[in-house]
Amino acid sequence: MLSFGLGSLRCWNRRRQPSASATASFSAYSPPSYVFRDAWQGVRGVRMVARGGLHGATLRPADVLRGALELGALTFVMTHNHPSGDPTPSDEDVELTRGIEHRAHLIGVELVDHVVVCPNGKFSSVFKS
Structure with a gap:
């Protein structure tokens, strides 16, 4: 389960169903962050890969995937904030x-959500919109 300062949210498994495993904490103002998971849905690590400004953040796919490779993750979840209040x-x-x-x-890594x-x-969820 991913826990946010102002609410909670579950990670999704391959079938896009909630996965009740592993916990990581974020604030509601978190910059783009990634939760990297192993084969048992355990958290291998959490990385912040960019910090945005008033109009967004600059991010390259390589910045995200580098963390997955370094941590040996099989899956990962991306998260970022919209300060406007519109998710x-x-x-x-x-x-x-x-x-x-x-x-x-x-590269054999699955983006779960x-x-x-x-x-x-x-x-x-971007996948459910």
Whole structure:
């Protein structure tokens, strides 16, 4: 389970069903972060890979996938915040997610979900939007 300061959210397993394993803490104002998991859905590590400004963050797929390779992760969950309070994934969020998902597949790592969180406790999944 991923725990956020203003709410809670479950990681999703391969079938896009909640996975009740492993806990990592984030604040609602967390920058783009990634939870890397092993074959038993245990957390191998949590990494912040970018810090954004007023208009977003600059992020390359290589920045994310480097952590997966260094930690020997089989799956990972992406998360970032929308300070506006609207958890709806932007077009850029969807495009970035699809690009990282494709590249992760090429190296044998599965992107399980990309979650957008807000300071008001609301959240949404890029995969479910």
